[in-house]
Amino acid sequence: xxxxxxxxxxxxxxxxxxxxxxxxxxRAPVQExxxxxxxxxxxxxxxxxxxxxxGGFLTAADPAGRAEALxxxxxxxxxxxxxxxDTLVLVSGGLPSGDQDLAGARERIADALGELAPYAGERGxxxxxxxxxxxxxxxxxxxxxxxxxxxxxxxxxxxxVGVVVDTYHVWWDDRAPAAVAxxxxxxxxxxxxxxxxxxxxxxxNGRGQLGDGAVDLRAWRARVDAAxxxxxxxxxxxxxxxxxxxxxxxxxxxxERYVAHALPR
Amino acid sequence: xxxxxxxxxxxxxxxxxxxxxxxxxxRAPVQExxxxxxxxxxxxxxxxxxxxxxGGFLTAADPAGRAEALxxxxxxxxxxxxxxxDTLVLVSGGLPSGDQDLAGARERIADALGELAPYAGERGxxxxxxxxxxxxxxxxxxxxxxxxxxxxxxxxxxxxVGVVVDTYHVWWDDRAPAAVAxxxxxxxxxxxxxxxxxxxxxxxNGRGQLGDGAVDLRAWRARVDAAxxxxxxxxxxxxxxxxxxxxxxxxxxxxERYVAHALPR
Numbered sequence: 001x002x003x004x005x006x007x008x009x010x011x012x013x014x015x016x017x018x019x020x021x022x023x024x025x026x027r028a029p030v031q032e033x034x035x036x037x038x039x040x041x042x043x044x045x046x047x048x049x050x051x052x053x054x055g056g057f058l059t060a061a062d063p064a065g066r067a068e069a070l071x072x073x074x075x076x077x078x079x080x081x082x083x084x085x086d087t088l089v090l091v092s093g094g095l096p097s098g099d100q101d102l103a104g105a106r107e108r109i110a111d112a113l114g115e116l117a118p119y120a121g122e123r124g125x126x127x128x129x130x131x132x133x134x135x136x137x138x139x140x141x142x143x144x145x146x147x148x149x150x151x152x153x154x155x156x157x158x159x160x161v162g163v164v165v166d167t168y169h170v171w172w173d174d175r176a177p178a179a180v181a182x183x184x185x186x187x188x189x190x191x192x193x194x195x196x197x198x199x200x201x202x203x204x205n206g207r208g209q210l211g212d213g214a215v216d217l218r219a220w221r222a223r224v225d226a227a228x229x230x231x232x233x234x235x236x237x238x239x240x241x242x243x244x245x246x247x248x249x250x251x252x253x254x255x256e257r258y259v260a261h262a263l264p265r
Numbered sequence: 266x267x268x269x270x271x272x273x274x275x276x277x278x279x280x281x282x283x284x285x286x287x288x289x290x291x292r293a294p295v296q297e298x299x300x301x302x303x304x305x306x307x308x309x310x311x312x313x314x315x316x317x318x319x320g321g322f323l324t325a326a327d328p329a330g331r332a333e334a335l336x337x338x339x340x341x342x343x344x345x346x347x348x349x350x351d352t353l354v355l356v357s358g359g360l361p362s363g364d365q366d367l368a369g370a371r372e373r374i375a376d377a378l379g380e381l382a383p384y385a386g387e388r389g390x391x392x393x394x395x396x397x398x399x400x401x402x403x404x405x406x407x408x409x410x411x412x413x414x415x416x417x418x419x420x421x422x423x424x425x426v427g428v429v430v431d432t433y434h435v436w437w438d439d440r441a442p443a444a445v446a447x448x449x450x451x452x453x454x455x456x457x458x459x460x461x462x463x464x465x466x467x468x469x470n471g472r473g474q475l476g477d478g479a480v481d482l483r484a485w486r487a488r489v490d491a492a493x494x495x496x497x498x499x500x501x502x503x504x505x506x507x508x509x510x511x512x513x514x515x516x517x518x519x520x521e522r523y524v525a526h527a528l529p530r
Binding site for chain 2: 095102139144171173195197214216
């Protein structure tokens with residue numbers, strides 16, 4: 001998504017040329033390209049698929065909405081298998097229209113995970129709950145902190161359900177460093193983005209390029225490292241201004257910024 | 266600020282007519298009108314001044330910026346005395362440019378409170394630390410949760426430094442209800458606004474009219490009541506769409522919404 005202006009073939013070619021060893025994929029562009037074809041393309045380029053984004057949206061209160069969400073998540077798990085990744089990222093979902101009960105919505109997520117985790121586990125896929133910044137609590141994700149994500153994940157085996165640490169979503173939280181330590185063995189994905197202001201309307205597409213904002217990326221990297229995380233580090237920028245630029249140039253810049261601001265010294 | 270389209274005389278007249286017993290004032294319009302004149306206007310209308318907004322912005326790291334902030338806060342305390350309120354609301358301030366150390370900025374707030382709290386206390390003014398939503402952490406207020414606000418306030422006497430509970434800023438936080446209980450005796454102001462999406466660019470002026478959004482206002486009211494709070498309830502809406510409407514009509518609507526969504530049943 002960081003360089004969504006690139007087609008999948010352009011992306012894989014640029015990754016190979018720049019020495020980027022893996023790529024996190026999103027369902028929509030993969031489905032457009034064809035899941036099997038995308039899997040073949042990435043595999044033949046020698047790239048790993050770090051994660052698939054995203055399942056989730058598990059907060060529907062009505063039986064039909066819930067059944068639909070479960071079916072869609074099973075499909076996402078199957079797609080993850082085809083793509084050769086071991087991790088499906090979950091954006092848990094917001095409040096149903098007219099609903100004000102955040103705790104109730106989180107319990108519905110736990111219920112849904114109870115159905116999905118074994119299905120995923122049998123297929124070698126881990127479910128990674130991503131806490132989203134509290135500004136998304138009503139309309140996108142009622143899981144707002146790493147502590148809340150862990151409280152959900154810890155109800156399940158550590159090889160089935162874990163968490164995503166995304167600096168953009170947790171950087172402000174003074175309790176998140178302790179939560180990262182507690183998450184040892186359950187950090188399934190580590191994602192980088194910087195926090196810049198002013199936020200754009202809708203607040204979705206204002207993630208900052210690494211090094212442009214308020215986040216001490218290297219400190220978060222050290223925390224995740226200390227928790228024993230040795231998986232891939234993803235850079236996930238949703239940003240209209242970055243998307244308007246040449247995708248390959250942007251990807252080169254991301255690599256430079258990663259080295260400058262996130263690689264351990 | 267909810268009806269900033271009204272002049273101070275229009276505001277006081279409308280409050281009296283609608284049976285609103287007190288009003289929270291902001292420094293800029295009061296200074297424009299004249300602090301003494303505003304005090305006289307409100308007093309002669311028989312209205313209380315619930316709070317003065319706002320002091321704060323105490324995170325400057327350089328001596329000159331720090332001295333300037335302290336002087337400005339002393340002036341705000343003096344204005345509060347003149348206006349006849351006992352509470353100055355503090356918006357603590359964001360990160361200085363290039364700074365990524367949230368904890369360090371919060372310690373500078375504590376240092377500044379050490380200088381300001383006695384000055385305020387001698388004049389009968391209480392300092393109320395307002396945690397702002399985490400989306401403001403970098404540029405407006407490094408105090409993002411009620412727990413953080415209390416950790417600062419509790420270093421000082423309970424009649425000198427306390428907190429603001431504003432539903433807009435804390436509604437998403439599953440730890441805030443326990444923090445409200447812990448804040449018993451230190452809740453100096455209780456403010457209502459609803460959470461609606463999409464957020465506008467800059468995210469400052471998108472606070473929802475009571476009843477339009479995701480916040481269970483009556484539940485928060487009950488929590489604050491249970492903590493022994495018996496002070497005024499303020500409605501604080503920053504909203505470009507509401508500001509474009511007739512101010513008196515809007516104020517009437519606020520009263521209706523308050524009764525419908527926040528008054529204990």
